[in-house]
Amino acid sequence: MSKQETLPRKTFAIISHPDAGKTTLTEKVLLLGGGIRKAGTVKGKKSGVYATSDWMEIEKQRGISVTSSVMQLEYEGVQINILDTPGHQDFSEDTYRTLTAVDTAVMVIDGTKGIEAQTLKLFKVCKMRGIPILTFINKLDREGKEPLDLLAEIEEVLEMETYAMNWPIGMGKTLKGIYNRSDQSVEVFIEGQEHQVVSLEEAGLRDYETEKLDEDIMLLDEAGNTFSMEKVRDGKMTPVFFGSALSNFGVQGFLEQFVQLAAPPQPRQSSKGEVQPNAPQFSGFIFKIQANMNPKHRDRIAFLRICSGAFERGMDVTLARTGKRIKLAQSHQFFASERETVDTAYAGDIIGIYDSGNYQVGDTLLTGNDVFQYEELPQFPPERFAKVIAKNALKHKHFHKGLHQLVQEGTIQLYRTPYFDDYILGAVGELQYQVFEYRMKNEYNVDIELTYLPHSLARWVVEGEVTDRMTDSRKLLVKDLHERTVILFENDFTYNWFKDKYPEVKLSSGWDML
Ligand code: GDP
DSSP: OOHHHHSOEEEEEEEEOTTSSHHHHHHHHHHHSEEEEESSOSOHHHHOGGGGSOOOHHHHHHTSOSSOOEEEEEETTEEEEEEOOOOGGGOOHHHHHHGGGOSEEEEEEETTTBSOHHHHHHHHHHHHHTOOEEEEEEOTTSOOSOHHHHHHHHHHHHOOEEEESEEEESOGGGOOEEEETTTOEEEEOOTTSOOEEEETGGGOOOHHHHHHHHHHHHHHHHHSOOOOHHHHHTTSEEEEEEOBTTTTBSHHHHHHHHHHHSOOOOOEEETTEEEOTTOSSOEEEEEEEEEOSSTTTTOEEEEEEEEESEEETTOEEEETTTTEEEEOOSOOBSSTTTTOBOSEEETTOEEEEEESSOOOTTOEEEOSSOOOOBOOOOOOOOOEEEEEEESSGGGHHHHHHHHHHHHHHTSSEEEEOTTTOOEEEEESSHHHHHHHHHHHHHHHOOOEEEEEOSOOEEEEEEESOOOGGGOBTTEEEEEETTSOEEEEESSHHHHHHHHHHOTTSEEEOSTTOO
């Protein structure tokens, strides 16, 4: 057994709203760990690493990595795998899917703003999966919301219990330190300097600071929740940390607790029941396919989450969907831009495997004769819709081929209207349209024309019958890829109107359907 194999794994992603401090926190966490290996960069715009990579043109133009990358660090005998989740205008279905490949999420909240829209969306996916969520309330060096109010906000908006692991002493200009509830130590804040961890007595607090702290802690002890590891692991309670990523304040304390609180690789549902991570059979599923990282070749990298057993370079695996045997021989790198070859990897790890067109998002790969499939990845509700046609009608055949392949691959969702059979695309974020358009042109040589629709909600009909008479252009009736009936609503208003008018029709937003 190699050293790597004996190390426990903790695989997580950060969920946050743009500018909350995800990149800064990731950088600080990486600095604390040894043996950093990272894919591309945390975010291209800052380090400019993207310039040296040969990722698809669209990435270079925008200076971002379109798809999430994987980073690794070792900390206190634990191998931590961080999956980056793109945000901003790069938000896409991939961002959601990445969360299906992690065992823990870290929610970064800007303490001056509280819970913001994108955090909430991603939070819902974590909640649906029941994974543990650790909260880091950032920007303590700035005047923010009251810590107690922030806890109340999390409890109310996210409907989960909180447990403050540490507690701020002052904030913004008056920030003095953070008090660690488990050992009563204080990390003292001195702007621009290394922060010392000392005992409460040594912290040099003024009387009013001590009084306020005593009061707050008493309130938390008496009126707050009791810590429960079971609730944390079930995603019912979130341990909350305060700190400032930019000042590297509270980050080490957070990481120390993270390795304890984060969940190890979890068992996963499959067609043959639950698969345990320590099962000897190698198995995993593909949660993302990154296309054309090298424009000279039509290569793609499929990102595989290992769920059980060990990966060894050169091994033969079965693609469960087709039964095809594939040798995972060449170009099996962990990380996109560095193209580092990986020889072995274990349950909880993410590997990038070379794909010449075999794989689809959601595919199961495994060894041995006991072939099973991991449960389907949930379909995430798109928010932006567009009608798509080929600009040149003569390219009809290429258009269909490209459209269907890219949809199969999970690039974008596809719907059809009844009667006219129009193609309507659905995406979670704008970027998916750009990638789709780019790939149709570059890989299938088809120029497409997109006409954006005013709709913003997709709801699957799970019960009751919907007839033409009940729908119109504001409530557009379509079928998805699996011939399920879907209604595209213009907005909440038309959606609510429909629900009131036809209470017998049961609608679902997609991800709770499976
Ligand atoms: P991301 O969009 O969530 O990845 O956020 P970034 O890490 O890029 O941070 C957004 C902005 O907030 C940047 O200007 C950071 O320098 C700043 N920032 C991050 N952490 C802190 C912090 O603890 N305090 C303050 N004052 N600013 C921060």
